Amino acid sequence: MFHRYCVDAGDDAPAMVHVHGFAISGRYLEPTAALLARRYRTFVPDLPGMGRSIRPDPGPDIRGLARALIGYFDVMGIEKATLVGNSLGCPVIIEVATAFPERIERAVLVSPAGGPNNQPLARAIRQMAADGYREPPSMLPIAARDYLRFGALRSLSLFAAMTRYPTLESLPHLVVPTLVVAGRHDPLVRIANAPVLAVLPHVDIVTVPGAHALNFSSPELIADLVEAHMHGDPLVASGPRSVVQQITVDVL
Structure with a gap:
């Protein structure tokens, strides 16, 4: 596994692992990760x-990706970490929490894709296409290169597995403090469609400006929210454009 890391925060600093989305590399997570690397082994x-x-060959499914991530933990000497995921990274984190609960300290789920809102597959493909127009133009060369390398058949198989995975409905498996962040203009995520969130006291939910790839498009905002989550502070972010709304999901 190729990786990027920074341990300048020191051996005693908490570990934080960033988990990327569907068919793409971790490169687009670097803006947020770099801001957090000052305080966390990243x-x-x-x-x-x-x-x-x-x-x-064959490519791993979501459970296989979770096992691979724990294998990476073992190689890097990470006993326990806070996991910060985007899109597909969120169901991977939930799988880690289900199978390896002793390895996760806290969780941050940014734009958690998967489940009924992304079904059937054709609907999810349309949602992803719509999101492409809402992301910064600088995201295009990263995504295009990574998607082409991953391949069309692998993409279709993994994308179908992601859309079938009940990400929000599986949140009860995450018994650690969890922050869910959703962009108000994200066509792939509808927080209000997940009534299970209303009965999980360890889960905080916020909506923010932006679409799906918030770790790339709004790194300062996401880093601020992660820091607040880590320290139990109010979920606010700095800057005039960082309008954060904490929400409560009612049982439908």
Whole structure:
């Protein structure tokens, strides 16, 4: 597995692992990760088959990706970490919490894709296409290169697995303090469609300006929210454009 890491924060600093989205590398997570690397031992791996990591055949499913991530923990000497995921990275984090609960300290789920809102598959493809127009133009060369390398058939298989995975409905498996962040203009995520969130006291939910790839498009905002989550502070972010709304999901 190819990875990026920074341990300048020191051996005693908490570990933080950033988990990227569907068919793409961890490169687009670097803006947020770099802001947090001053206080945390920071790791940004490319999951197997994606980015610059080797491509196993057949490609792993979400459970396989979770196991691979724990294998990365073992190699890097990470006993326990806070996991910060985006899109596909969120179901991977939930799988880690389900199978390896002793390895996760806290969780931050940014734009958690998967589940009924992304079904059927054709609907999810339309949602992803719509999101492409809402992301910064600078995201295009990163995504295009990584998607082409991943391949069309692998993309379709993994994308279908992601859309079938009940990400928000599986949040009860995350018993650690969890922050869910959703962009108000994200066509792939509808927080209000997940009534299970209303009965989980360890989960905080915020909506923010932006679309799906918030770790790339709004790194200062996401870093501020992660810091607040880590320290139990009010979920606010700095800057005039960082309008954060904490929400409560009612049981439908």
